[in-house]
Amino acid sequence: MPDVYCEVSKMINAPIPRLMHWAENNPVVAAYGLTCEKTSSGRTVPLEWDVFLDPSLVKRMDRALTKLDSIDQNIPGFLEEREALEQRVKLLSSNLLGKMLIAHGSVLQLVSEHLGLASYNFSRVKRTRRTSCGGIRAEHWLSTFADALKLLETKNATLQQTELSTSSQFSGWRSSFMTDSVRTINEILKHPLSVILDLKSRFVPKRVWACVIDELRDCGVRVEGVASFFVCEIRGI
8 A cells, every 4th residue: 555655664773562553453564464374384264354434335235135124025126126126225335345444443442332323423433544544444454454465476676567457547436346356366265255254333233233244244245253342242143
C-alpha cells in the first residue's frame, strides 16, 4: 500500500504494540507472514479479519430478508416476486461483503460500537488512517493480498515488472472482481484462503451475518470460525 509507506518507514522501530495496530489487518504483511509460515512448516494457516459492516446496508439487507420471509404464497405472481427478492438479497450480500471494512478500530471506536453508535462509528473507522487502526474494504484487501503474493512468488520481482492493483482503480463493487482475486490467491497458495472473522460491528442480525459469510464462501474463501465480544450475537449463525 504505497500511500502508507512513508508512515510505516518512520515507525518501523516503534514499540511492538503500535506496530501490531498497523500490521494486524495489513494485506501485505499477511501475505509475507503466510508465505514464511508455509515455507517453514508447510502449513497454510487461517488469517484473522477484524470486520465492520456498513450499518445502512445492514438495515436494507434486514428489511429485504423480512420481506422475503413474509411474502404471501397465495398471491398471484408469488414465484416472480420471490425470485426478485432473492436476487435483491444476493445483490445486497455482495455489496455488504465488498464494502465490509477489515480494521481493528481504536479503543474509542470500539466503545462507540458497543454503545450502539454504528451509523456514526462506521464512517469514523472508514476515514481513519490504516496506520492508526483504520481499515480497508474487503474487495481491495483481497486484491492487494493477491498482488503481494504474486511479488513474493516471483524471484527478484520489482514493481516495474508487476502492476499492482490499487484501490483507486476500482470505482464500484463487482462480485466477479472479488472472486477473481480469491481464485488467484488459492492458485498461488495451492490451498483455499482461510479466515477467522472477528465481528466488530454490534447489533447486526444473525441472518445478515449469515448471508455475508455465505457470500464470502461463494467467492472461494474458507471461513474457519466466527468470534465476537458477545457469544449471543454469533450463536446460531
